[in-house]
Amino acid sequence: MTSVAEQTTSRPEAKPQPSRSARGLAWARRAPLMPALVFMIIVTQLPFVATLVISFMNWNAYYPDEVGFAGFDNFKRVFTDVNMRDAVLTTIWLTAGVVIISLLLGLGIALLLDRRFRGRGAVRTMMIAPFLVVPVAAALLWKHALYNPEYGLFNGAITWVWKLFGSDHPPQPDWISNMPLWAVIFALVWQWTPFMMLILLAGLQGRPLDVIEAARIDGANGWQIFRSMTLPHLRQYLELGALLGSIYIVQNFDAVFTITSGGLGTANLPYTIYQIFYQAHDYGRASAAAVIVVLGTIIIATFALRTVSSLFKQEAGR
Amino acid sequence: MSVVAVPSVPRKKDRGGPWLSLLAWVVGILFVLPVLWMVLTSFHSEADAATNPPKVFAPLTLDGYREFFSGGASPWPPLLNSLTASILSTVLVLLLCFPAAYALSIKPVRKWTDVLFFFLSTKMLPVVAGLLPLYLFAQKAGLLDNIWLLIIFYTSMNLPIAVWMMRSFLSEVPVEMLEAASVDGAGLSKTLRSVIAPVVMPGIAATALICFIFSWNELLFARVLTATVAETAPVFLTGFVTSQGLFLAQLCAAAFVVSLPVLVAGFAAQDKLVQGLSLGSVK
Numbered sequence: 079m080t081s082v083a084e085q086t087t088s089r090p091e092a093k094p095q096p097s098r099s100a101r102g103l104a105w106a107r108r109a110p111l112m113p114a115l116v117f118m119i120i121v122t123q124l125p126f127v128a129t130l131v132i133s134f135m136n137w138n139a140y141y142p143d144e145v146g147f148a149g150f151d152n153f154k155r156v157f158t159d160v161n162m163r164d165a166v167l168t169t170i171w172l173t174a175g176v177v178i179i180s181l182l183l184g185l186g187i188a189l190l191l192d193r194r195f196r197g198r199g200a201v202r203t204m205m206i207a208p209f210l211v212v213p214v215a216a217a218l219l220w221k222h223a224l225y226n227p228e229y230g231l232f233n234g235a236i237t238w239v240w241k242l243f244g245s246d247h248p249p250q251p252d253w254i255s256n257m258p259l260w261a262v263i264f265a266l267v268w269q270w271t272p273f274m275m276l277i278l279l280a281g282l283q284g285r286p287l288d289v290i291e292a293a294r295i296d297g298a299n300g301w302q303i304f305r306s307m308t309l310p311h312l313r314q315y316l317e318l319g320a321l322l323g324s325i326y327i328v329q330n331f332d333a334v335f336t337i338t339s340g341g342l343g344t345a346n347l348p349y350t351i352y353q354i355f356y357q358a359h360d361y362g363r364a365s366a367a368a369v370i371v372v373l374g375t376i377i378i379a380t381f382a383l384r385t386v387s388s389l390f391k392q393e394a395g396r
Numbered sequence: 397m398s399v400v401a402v403p404s405v406p407r408k409k410d411r412g413g414p415w416l417s418l419l420a421w422v423v424g425i426l427f428v429l430p431v432l433w434m435v436l437t438s439f440h441s442e443a444d445a446a447t448n449p450p451k452v453f454a455p456l457t458l459d460g461y462r463e464f465f466s467g468g469a470s471p472w473p474p475l476l477n478s479l480t481a482s483i484l485s486t487v488l489v490l491l492l493c494f495p496a497a498y499a500l501s502i503k504p505v506r507k508w509t510d511v512l513f514f515f516l517s518t519k520m521l522p523v524v525a526g527l528l529p530l531y532l533f534a535q536k537a538g539l540l541d542n543i544w545l546l547i548i549f550y551t552s553m554n555l556p557i558a559v560w561m562m563r564s565f566l567s568e569v570p571v572e573m574l575e576a577a578s579v580d581g582a583g584l585s586k587t588l589r590s591v592i593a594p595v596v597m598p599g600i601a602a603t604a605l606i607c608f609i610f611s612w613n614e615l616l617f618a619r620v621l622t623a624t625v626a627e628t629a630p631v632f633l634t635g636f637v638t639s640q641g642l643f644l645a646q647l648c649a650a651a652f653v654v655s656l657p658v659l660v661a662g663f664a665a666q667d668k669l670v671q672g673l674s675l676g677s678v679k
Contacts, residue, residue: 107505110495114555115511117492121552122518128529187423195417201424203663207431210662212613214630215651219434222647229446229644231433238449250448268430276670280678318674329522331616336634348524348616355528356620368525379520383513389678390509 132365139359152366165350172346175263176270177323184274192282209272217336220265227252258342262333274319281315314389321382347371438648445645460645474632481543481628482611485550489558489607497562515556531620543626549617554607561672565599602668605661612658629654
């Protein structure tokens, strides 16, 4: 079911090369790879090296005469900055909240869609739709058309239900002011649940059905099969969904920027760095913060790479 | 809870069946509801859009769209910028990723897995970390507010995904077919055209659609690196909500117009979407 590397054992790579022409041949093989590789190194690695250099510099665009070497000052300022610490916590809450909730919802929905029923394709298509709304548009939609306390759909629906029961005083909460971080989380959960659902559904459909059928004949009930067969099989897909989701959501800017503009304690790291850089023009401090974010991401990324790599090897080994 | 593990094979003992199907429908409708609400509201008049409780059956009108397209600043330049940046960066990605994927699957270089994982690791570097140097470079080089800078950046943003996807599609080409072609004395271009192309064409299309979607959606870089000339559609949307008074129908019209290309591309690539999003590791 996974595509990766079924052919590794049989592709010509394995054949021993004659040693004289080996170098030329190796370069002939490498040639098609080079443009993409060089392009990626220039566009993604060089800027990061520059960020690293700037993070040790005293550089604020408002004070162009004071540019110079700063040592670890920027890092000290980042670590002692209360806003920065809040941003770290906000990022963790936001990422963990969105990933866990959308993963659980995605799992439930994937299990529902793994059955055959009338309109299964239609439901699947409906489920994908949230993921295909441009993130900024989705954030605007949630902020103005759903959360708005006066005419948003949520309060509108509450009014409507209350009227059904003859009440004229329905509660009309101001969703974004009352629970700003959750407002951002729910909007993102809505967009990311389809992603998790798709990965888990692909995992479910790759289950060895004959083994499950055998277990059923042996008298295992649904819950036993789910616990001891489906869930272990899904584990790597759950991990993959969680890690890929984390990588994307840690970097979220659109929803925070649009729904709360980073106010009310929702400023995450990307938004905070954007502010230090774009509004305060403190290039040194912004770079130091960026370096710290990268170090944090490397920790997540190491796990992510390991997970992808294990899926990869499993395929290669088949 | 035990009912959730019902397998995909329909069974006679499946008592909860109809209820689970109903639940699946309800959940699907709940998820698509905000999108439908956006579309419906975009066809309402401003007065009908901002009501509580909502007026679902209010008369339909195109006023929201008319206001969006000709009311204030024209949305056409940003839409065209987005289209240019997305299409050109996608073309660049395809030109770069196909040979690279070829060198990672059909005729693999030594240590090709390491190269593959290098591409993936660049995707994990937070984009904010590269934002400042790129901005300073653009400032020095006079490239601020230039669509080409975005095209280059979007290419680097999507290239790792595309290499992974394309590699996974190319590895579906049966080895026997490649061997048969080489025994028949077919050259590289003939092999590409008659053996590889028929198998990977759907994959190339899916890769292109996914790269298009990611470029079209991008906000942070577009916001920092562009101003009035090269502004993209998402940036235009964020600046759109400054008007006073009733604007909900117009906003929904704008959100729908900007999302429409992504909805079309996404539904077209539906079957390959998960493979692309999981970088080809899940099919």
